[in-house]
Amino acid sequence: MNTPENTAPENRESEFSRPFDVRQVEGKAPHLEATEAEREALSRRFDLVRIDSLSAELELHREDRIVEARGRLRAEIVQSCAVSAEDLPVSVDEELFFRFVPQRTDLVPDEELEIDADDCDEIEYTGTHVDLGEAVAQSLALAIDPFLTGPEAEAARRAAGIGSPEDQGPFAALKGLNLGKA
Incomplete structure (x- = not known):
């Protein structure tokens, strides 16, 4: 799973840790719900104003050591x-x-790896x-729109002398040209 830059490093305890023993997960259906303290810590981690609620309903299945x-x-x-x-x-x-999936130990440094789409959903342990x-927390991070704008965004752009996103970029100058008219 790709993780955003602002997620917890591997060596740090997760703000929303819910460890499960892989030997005892088959058929379990846990409900995970973040406490107020966990939501506050995740809000800081993901640079949010606040998290009012965070929960997940899961069904677990195991085959060998894959969960x-x-x-x-x-x-x-x-x-x-954002504006x-x-x-x-x-x-x-x-x-x-x-x-x-169990962490791979057969990797050679600087060796090229080929992965397919299914590998992107894998989290090594x-x-x-x-x-x-932590997997749920990272999924929340991926669901956050980093460029979210609200109803006051256009007024804030005008007040700052900034045009709308459509008026910027490499093709903005072409809009004003009178092309095709002789």
Whole structure:
């Protein structure tokens, strides 16, 4: 799974840790819900105004040492408009699918790896536990729109003397040209 730059480093304890023993997950259907303290810590980590709720319903299945988790993430967050900085409430409702696989030990440094689309959904783990809470937290991070704008964005652009995004970029100058008229 690709992780955003602002997610927790591997060597740091997750703000929303929910470890599950891979030997005992078959058929379990955990409900994960973040506490107020966990939501506050995740808000800081993901640079949000606040997280009002964060939960996930999952179904777990195991084959050998591979654990698959499917379910749904639901969250109510408040983030700042990318232009006006006004607080914007956002509802997140995302399907989840994780495949936890034992960490590979056969990798050679600087060796090219070929991966397929299924490999992108894999999260490597060591030992006997997978952290479902951290996987849910990373999924929330991926669901956050970093360029979210609200109803006051256009007024804030005008006040700052900035045009709309359509008026900027490499083709903006072509708009004003009177092409095709002789």
